[in-house]
Amino acid sequence: MVKVQATVLTYNNRMATLYIHHNTVCVQCTMLAYLRKNSILIIDSKHIHTMRLQDTQTVLVKQNVQLAIRERTILITAFLVYITPLMGLFMFGGLCQKFCHSEIIIVLTAFLGGALGVLLAKKIACTLTVLESFQPIIIC
Incomplete structure (x- = not known):
């Protein structure tokens, strides 16, 4: 499976608006964690994607999730x-x-x-x- 990090911006009625984190290859890397902690998250409209969830699990706003595709x-x-x-x-x-x-x-x-x-x-x-x-x- 290919996985990508995302943050849930809003979640209403099984519809989630997600911010897709691009260029996150090494999630466990300490350098990446340091850069994420010390940088300001700038959200621009070209990286925001809206998708309808098919699962029954609920996600919280500002929760980090992974999107996976086969x-x-x-x-x-x-x-x-x-x-x-x-x-x-x-x-x-x-x-x-x-x-x-x-x-x-x-x-x-x-x-x-x-x-x-x-x-x-x-x-x-x-x-x-x-x-x-x-x-x-x-x-x-």
Whole structure:
């Protein structure tokens, strides 16, 4: 599992607003603890994420939690993002090369296939986000 540190800013009706701590690789490191203790926590809006909790456990405001996601989910997402547009590019380019002899048309059709692959990846990603296995798990 890949884990990330987060702080709960608000929690109402199983909806939590979390501040995601970026670049926290070594959580047990004494240097990191020293830096956290002596620095002011500046919260900017680009690091605040709102998510709906699927578990029944309650979290407290200002509680540090860990968000975890399975490696399998990350691999499926990476495959979807990178391979689907590439397959569209090669399939459309190959089919057009078989039937057309103009290189400009082949290149334009291949780029069209890549763009359609990106749109297909977005559509599949929207359906996958509903699944529970693609949601991060909150570890207190």
